[in-house]
Amino acid sequence: MAGTLKGKKVAILVANEGIEQVELTEPRKALEEAGATVALLAPESGEAQAFDHLDKAGRFPVDGAVGDADPADYDAVMLPGGVANPDNLRTHPEAVKFVRAFFDAGKPVAAICHAPWTLVEADVVRDRKLTSWPSLRTDIRNAGGQWVDEEVVVDAGPPTLVTSRKPDDLPAFNAKMIEEFAEGRHEGSKPSERFAKEGASAKA
DSSP states (O other): OTTTTTTOEEEEEOOSEEEEHHHHHHHHHHHHHTTOEEEEEESSSSEEEEEETTEEEEEEEOSEEGGGOOGGGOSEEEEOOOSHHHHHHTTOHHHHHHHHHHHHHTOOEEEETTTHHHHHHTTOOTTOEEOOOGGGHHHHHHTTOEEOOOSEEEEOOSSOEEEESSGGGHHHHHHHHHHHHHHOOOOSOOHHHHHHHHHHHHHO
16 A cells, blocks of 8 residues: 555544554554655644553654644544543544534544544534444434444545444554545535535424
């Protein structure tokens, strides 16, 4: 897959603490090996603390604060998991707004493990098929999504959404993420437009 993403710029969005390290390092390595330019964004500049399950692991320099980042500068966004990471991230309006912008623009998104919590907060899982760590199943269903227990799930959208359940799924997740990020933006109605139409239909 070397060179597949040459010329693409991908954001990896994390909280400043609580990321599952392997779900950050392995996708980033795969993206960079495919030729992408990758930026690590977080609510605050400085560093992000990763974990190996419940134990502190590495610290990673943050390339920029998400509140200062323009989604238009990126071709895709990837969201790592870790229990505390997305639970923290979804409390930052600027991070939620950043994620929602990719759905509105039809740009591909990839999320693994607990990361769909942030997608639920952004109200972008409605009528979408996705997977996650099993404990998010009810949250996703309550937000209007279709949860399935599969290694990797691709919802064509638009935009395309790639999800997986856990670190063991990373090889399949990374492969599909790169494939869909390479295809790029898919034209079609924005989620916000679909929600508006659904609301109008419900009122009719």
